[in-house]
Amino acid sequence: MNVIANNDELQQLYRETILDHARKPRNFRQLAKATHTAEGINPLCGDKLRLYLVVDADQTVIEAGFEGSGCAISMASASLLTETVPNLSVAEADACFVSVTGRLTEQTVDSELATKIDLSKLKALDGVRAHPSRVKCATLAWHTLHAALIHSQTSAKTE
């Protein structure tokens, strides 16, 4: 019985969506026109990625792309991120970071802003919750998103 439950848990983690995005990461490219970029590193695992965002004058994310290497969870999470944030405002994109990292660490801290965004696709990451050692893999891209948004907002002020 344990074995069956166990296999279910494995299937929850490596869902078809995750495997698909890991095999064929979407938007896996450097964006020459990027206005925001940040690097995310998971030193313990060696997961490494660079996230690129194109944000327009209205503070709306137009495009997202990434490059990097890592496990299936980290790559799939980054790939899903690049499909999630386009057409969101910078504030909404940052609310996604709070929402996703909160959900994966089982702290439900969804802001009002985040509840308005369709994050249903990201449910594919929920299997990670049962694997504390892998949560960092899933949240890496989202932390990188946060860093990219914060950093460029700061630098935007100095320009």
Add this chain to the structure above:
Amino acid sequence: MSQPQATEANDIAYCRSDFPVLDQAVNGHPLVYLDSAASAQQPAAVIDAVARYQREDHANVHRGVHTLSHRATELYEGARDKLCSFINASSRAEIIHTSGTTESINLVAQSYCRPMLQAGDQILITWLEHHSNIVPWQLVCEQTGAELIVAPINDRGEVELDELRALMTDRVKLLGIGHVSNALGTINPLLEIIADAKQRGISVLVDGAQAVPHMNVDVQALGCDFYAFSSHKMIGPTGAGVLWGREALLEAMPPYKGGGDMILEVNFEHTVFNELPYKFEAGTPNISGMIGFGAAVDYLQSVGMDNIYQHEKALHSYMVSKLKAIDGLHLIGTAREQASVQSFRLNDIHPHDLGTILDHQGVAVRTGHHCAMPVMQRFGLPGTTRASLGLYNNSDDVDQLVVALEKARQVFA
């Protein structure tokens, strides 16, 4: 501990039942522990020795006149004697108790190298080294203006001996080299390498963390100057280790840390340092860890290091033959002389995904860079999956690993 009854010289299958932690299910499967190179499990004899000390004998060492302090000191110093004979040191004064291999190497870097290194001098290491045999040298190089140079390895994961020799110039003051590679299992031909280094007047420190648990080590026969190892890699507690050094060198070295227990007399103008080995052991040591370490040595010797070596060698050969038969599996590290450590890749599955899937089936392996990032860079990999064997592993463990790997292949098919 019950006395082992071996049917054949190298039949040490009975050992397994001496390790309580192995008798459990993980994620619904019997635990298959293949991560001894990260930290080995402890036999009941070690656990009991530590518990007995905590329950009956605990006090500070080298200090009190009372009975418990005397008992604690006897046990603690008894461990030093056991370690002295275990590696065939010529004197107990040469056995410096440390927190582990890392501290042992840092001690040599700071106390032996730092005072003598000058700008332009070199420290030589190899591409195989664990971070603990890289970073302490980088630090002392930064402090002194010396340079760290690195001998390359070949595609099997063996040190290129000709290139290593070519790097042994007058500028090199110390060679730091692992006995056995933790990432690839390579056993370095130390006798030859040390002889070459010594002929050129180069001091040699050996990182023995991955060797001492698996084979007979005789520091005098090796001919090195320093040998560092850890308790927890050899079925003892964490936080305890040894630096062995030649007595004359240790005598000449300044203390590494200051504090209690390393002094004979202190006033505010002057301190007279204690004699060896206490000169290097400031502060209250890891008494229980060292007592456990001593018990670990007793256990290993009761089984016999040669028996352990033969058992693990046979099991490693079996594991390699089974792994080679798996479609899409690539061995990383195929040295002609290899200890019971095997790194590999399975198709393009990331090591962390593989590690998670194996864990689901009760199989514990190490995944990632194994604290040897340069080795991974040499092979152009972010990491590997590593199965490492201990004296308590058997062919069932290997068979379970193979089953679990097949499952991983299905998940990522």
